[in-house]
Amino acid sequence: MNVNIYDVAKKSGLSVVTVSRVINNSPNVRDYNRKKVLQAMAELGYNPSAAARSLAKGKTGVVGLLIPSLNDTFFNCVVRSVNEHLMQNGYFLAISLAEYGDNTTKEGTNFLFQEKRVDGIIILTPLNEEKYILEMKRKNIPFVLMDNQNNHPSVCSINVDNYKGGCDVTKHLLDFGHEKIGYIGAPEFYLSSKEREKGFVDTLRNEGIEPYAIDHGDFDIRSGYEITKQWIESGKIPTAIFAADDHIAFGAMDAIREAGMNVPEDISVCGYDDDFLSSQIHPALTTVRQPAEELGAKGVEILMQLIDGSLKRSVNIKLEPTLIIRQSTSKLKS
Amino acid sequence: MNVNIYDVAKKSGLSVVTVSRVINNSPNVRDYNRKKVLQAMAELGYNPSAAARSLAKGKTGVVGLLIPSLNDTFFNCVVRSVNEHLMQNGYFLAISLAEYGDNTTKEGTNFLFQEKRVDGIIILTPLNEEKYILEMKRKNIPFVLMDNQNNHPSVCSINVDNYKGGCDVTKHLLDFGHEKIGYIGAPEFYLSSKEREKGFVDTLRNEGIEPYAIDHGDFDIRSGYEITKQWIESGKIPTAIFAADDHIAFGAMDAIREAGMNVPEDISVCGYDDDFLSSQIHPALTTVRQPAEELGAKGVEILMQLIDGSLKRSVNIKLEPTLIIRQSTSKLKS
DNA sequence: TTGAAAGCGCTAACAT
DNA sequence: ATGTTAGCGCTTTCAA
Numbered sequence: 001m002n003v004n005i006y007d008v009a010k011k012s013g014l015s016v017v018t019v020s021r022v023i024n025n026s027p028n029v030r031d032y033n034r035k036k037v038l039q040a041m042a043e044l045g046y047n048p049s050a051a052a053r054s055l056a057k058g059k060t061g062v063v064g065l066l067i068p069s070l071n072d073t074f075f076n077c078v079v080r081s082v083n084e085h086l087m088q089n090g091y092f093l094a095i096s097l098a099e100y101g102d103n104t105t106k107e108g109t110n111f112l113f114q115e116k117r118v119d120g121i122i123i124l125t126p127l128n129e130e131k132y133i134l135e136m137k138r139k140n141i142p143f144v145l146m147d148n149q150n151n152h153p154s155v156c157s158i159n160v161d162n163y164k165g166g167c168d169v170t171k172h173l174l175d176f177g178h179e180k181i182g183y184i185g186a187p188e189f190y191l192s193s194k195e196r197e198k199g200f201v202d203t204l205r206n207e208g209i210e211p212y213a214i215d216h217g218d219f220d221i222r223s224g225y226e227i228t229k230q231w232i233e234s235g236k237i238p239t240a241i242f243a244a245d246d247h248i249a250f251g252a253m254d255a256i257r258e259a260g261m262n263v264p265e266d267i268s269v270c271g272y273d274d275d276f277l278s279s280q281i282h283p284a285l286t287t288v289r290q291p292a293e294e295l296g297a298k299g300v301e302i303l304m305q306l307i308d309g310s311l312k313r314s315v316n317i318k319l320e321p322t323l324i325i326r327q328s329t330s331k332l333k334s
Numbered sequence: 335m336n337v338n339i340y341d342v343a344k345k346s347g348l349s350v351v352t353v354s355r356v357i358n359n360s361p362n363v364r365d366y367n368r369k370k371v372l373q374a375m376a377e378l379g380y381n382p383s384a385a386a387r388s389l390a391k392g393k394t395g396v397v398g399l400l401i402p403s404l405n406d407t408f409f410n411c412v413v414r415s416v417n418e419h420l421m422q423n424g425y426f427l428a429i430s431l432a433e434y435g436d437n438t439t440k441e442g443t444n445f446l447f448q449e450k451r452v453d454g455i456i457i458l459t460p461l462n463e464e465k466y467i468l469e470m471k472r473k474n475i476p477f478v479l480m481d482n483q484n485n486h487p488s489v490c491s492i493n494v495d496n497y498k499g500g501c502d503v504t505k506h507l508l509d510f511g512h513e514k515i516g517y518i519g520a521p522e523f524y525l526s527s528k529e530r531e532k533g534f535v536d537t538l539r540n541e542g543i544e545p546y547a548i549d550h551g552d553f554d555i556r557s558g559y560e561i562t563k564q565w566i567e568s569g570k571i572p573t574a575i576f577a578a579d580d581h582i583a584f585g586a587m588d589a590i591r592e593a594g595m596n597v598p599e600d601i602s603v604c605g606y607d608d609d610f611l612s613s614q615i616h617p618a619l620t621t622v623r624q625p626a627e628e629l630g631a632k633g634v635e636i637l638m639q640l641i642d643g644s645l646k647r648s649v650n651i652k653l654e655p656t657l658i659i660r661q662s663t664s665k666l667k668s
Numbered sequence: 669t670t671g672a673a674a675g676c677g678c679t680a681a682c683a684t
Numbered sequence: 685a686t687g688t689t690a691g692c693g694c695t696t697t698c699a700a
Contacts, residue, residue, distance in 0.1 A: 052677035386693035
């Protein structure tokens, strides 16, 4: 029914092999013949079959990316980077949603893992990474973990140094003279939040200062708002707040304003992640930017090596985040 | 190198056909034999080849979704819905980023369009839809447009009634006694913003009221902030603002607060889209929610019919949005 | 209920 | 530079 390579061969008066060479941009085709083939393809409206090519070549040319949400500035940046770098390597990107807790679908698993649909997989911010690792290892699919929760020395992973990020923020606040600093974190099982907190506590103690307050909620506005509000109402008012994430920081700012105080005059607020809203709100949020572009680049680089077999042992890369100082933090009024 | 269906056949002592039947859940296999096959598959660690299956069957079992950004509450909801409904129909979802303006990559086009990689495509919020339509028609790929910009009677599309959304918001503000209402829109080429604006203007004029102010920026906080600030500084202060999008509304609220006024006491603010932040900020934002779940469901339903050939003519569906009244709008103080 | 054989559309290896 | 041939791994007749 559909036009195939033989039709093109016949129409152009050449063999299927030559047609195949044209499809694959082989240099070994006379220019004149290449043109004939190209024209035949155009006239017939020919499209090569990815299935047939994959079958014959033993690879798909597609890399899969598993992602937990499509609503996140950081994810968005990482994926764009991955996409771009894959293109440069001649691969296509197929993104798939990792439905938390719902891995027992009819088919059992995400389609990326099935039937060798992709040549490699990148898993971004997995929650149940152990299961994924097991599956990929069993199926022999090359893969890279990004922004993962636990340490897996035996698999390739790329992470951002959350401990350092926590230290940087804390140093910045200390530099501004703050000593009564509160930390609002996410649930303890997020390694990222835990490490940021550790950086916070360690940096503070290095200066002989104890955390003024530490509390945990979710990565959302509500948590930041409620925890801050509670602090304020109970009279436990820090001069600066370090939020584990920009959304939490937004909530904190909300609560501060609602209590009739100002950011940063009364309380400095610092976030984490550099959400695209953070630079646009007033006051613009001091935060920590993760090297999303670099994360994507490194991830693709490693995956390519894994796929072509040039990388045997596992590598664990740790990238550095960048403190972005904006208007939501200021020197402590003395 | 890799274990294939013949290996399974040999190991289980049955033919490849029987193995194939087991893979495809055919009922015509004796239970005893099915177990033998299943066990052989497990022992060998067998995974069917998607490429081979696609080639033999003439279809991939995958539907592609083209999306302009991974950082948007509405998109996120639509995609989750699409994903779920596709699963129910036995299809997998492969998401791909539509890089605006960058369709002249090395390969020429997004990979979804290439080489029959997918059985159908859903295009969400396209900007350059004409080009896509041409390409899909030429390649004979079944497709559905969602939240598209222009009218295309000849192709299947599903949209949300932005005009009605605009009317609903305006009616709500009128009900609250507002007559000095400003509208902050996005660039004119966004049909969505234009229609919301039209609903706004028409509803107002029906009551014999003229728009108090209309201005256009981008779909972001900055625009909302700057336009509102400018209005306030020039003394053109509405009692209510209708923003074409929640982010614009956030910016407007920011500017209002910065000018020492309150939302909604001094100025009511209404957004559009029900971003996930909107319900969490203070005051929570009155906005319009688009039926993302339904959009995804309908889109999949139509695409399935397009794929199986049961739908011949094109359909253009228009869904209704819902006004969500929260705390950012209130009755005009008289 | 099972199996033999013929494709699906392409590419790799080996000629020429 | 070009072509012949033999797969790639599966499903689909068709027969038994």
